[in-house]
Amino acid sequence: MDDVDWSGLFHASGPAGDTPRRLAALLGDDAEALVDGYAHLWSETLRREGKAWPATAPTALLVADLLDNPLLGSDDPSLPDAMLAYLYEVGVAADLGDSAAEIRARVEDRAPALRDWTVEYLSTDAEGRARMWQDGTGLGELVLDQAALACFDLAPTLLQRTLPYLGSERVRRRTCAAAAVGALARHPSADAQRSELLVRLTSMARAADSPYDLATTVIAIGHLGGDTRPWLTDSHTGVRACAALAPGLAGDDTAQQVRAELEQSPQAFSDSFGDMAPPPQLRGKLFRGLPTGPRAS
Numbered sequence: 001m002d003d004v005d006w007s008g009l010f011h012a013s014g015p016a017g018d019t020p021r022r023l024a025a026l027l028g029d030d031a032e033a034l035v036d037g038y039a040h041l042w043s044e045t046l047r048r049e050g051k052a053w054p055a056t057a058p059t060a061l062l063v064a065d066l067l068d069n070p071l072l073g074s075d076d077p078s079l080p081d082a083m084l085a086y087l088y089e090v091g092v093a094a095d096l097g098d099s100a101a102e103i104r105a106r107v108e109d110r111a112p113a114l115r116d117w118t119v120e121y122l123s124t125d126a127e128g129r130a131r132m133w134q135d136g137t138g139l140g141e142l143v144l145d146q147a148a149l150a151c152f153d154l155a156p157t158l159l160q161r162t163l164p165y166l167g168s169e170r171v172r173r174r175t176c177a178a179a180a181v182g183a184l185a186r187h188p189s190a191d192a193q194r195s196e197l198l199v200r201l202t203s204m205a206r207a208a209d210s211p212y213d214l215a216t217t218v219i220a221i222g223h224l225g226g227d228t229r230p231w232l233t234d235s236h237t238g239v240r241a242c243a244a245l246a247p248g249l250a251g252d253d254t255a256q257q258v259r260a261e262l263e264q265s266p267q268a269f270s271d272s273f274g275d276m277a278p279p280p281q282l283r284g285k286l287f288r289g290l291p292t293g294p295r296a297s
Contacts, residue, residue, distance in 0.1 A: 060154060237262070244256075
């Protein structure tokens with residue numbers, strides 16, 4: 001926590017100086033503070049649809065540190081699973097593909113102006129911050145692009161911190177790790193290890209004993225360019241749908257048929273996981289209109 005100048009960063013509500021203290025509560029035994037820290041993590045440090053604030057990348061590194069702390073989840077074993085789901089979201093924010101170089105050039109070209117904009121943003125009140133998003137300079141959006149670039153640069157580190165959890169003794173933790181790996185390993189630096197990861201994820205999918213765990217892992221396989229066709233005919237509606245969303249199957253006739261059937265009855269997909277929420281890659285989304293390109297999440 002002390003290695004980051006949090007006072008120079010902001011999240012959804014403004015300056016991010018409160019983030020380390022609130023996230024540290026996730027390791028404590030104060031139930032109210034823990035709930036506050038958890039809510040802060042999800043509602044303040046990430047933008048909607050998997051996009052980053054300037055505070056997102058350092059928060060993600062902090063979350064990776066929390067994962068290795070035995071105090072995390074001592075009373076609630078699902079808490080580390082949620083941290084892995086958070087790293088999945090950061091992986092989505094980091095998935096810049098070929099645009100990373102262009103964003104980096106624009107950020108470097110206007111670096112002094114971005115620093116000045118950020119300093120002013122951090123020093124003004126909520127009303128002033130709202131006005132700055134409409135100041136016509138485009139600097140605010142470029143600051144957010146810079147935040148996404150920071151996540152892109154951090155993705156290889158987060159991937160290495162996440163990989164050990166693919167071997168967790170807890171099934172759901174392995175599943176959440178698979179989701180995170182499926183996003184983080186899209187980084188170009190992971191090209192050489194992607195084949196090995198696909199072998200491992202495919203083995204996990206074949207061994208999955210619940211539709212939820214299988215569907216989550218199948219989405220991760222699709223994100224990494226793996227073959228999800230074996231699950232297009234699965235007996236479970238949700239698994240078939242998740243297999244059909246693989247970017248590589250955009251032109252596949254069977255996948256198109258699965259998507260067409262489910263678009264006629266999206267409720268079938270929503271109901272297919274019963275009382276459970278959809279896989280982390282699909283939370284907050286309906287099947288209708290889900291993207292099927294490389295940025296599908």
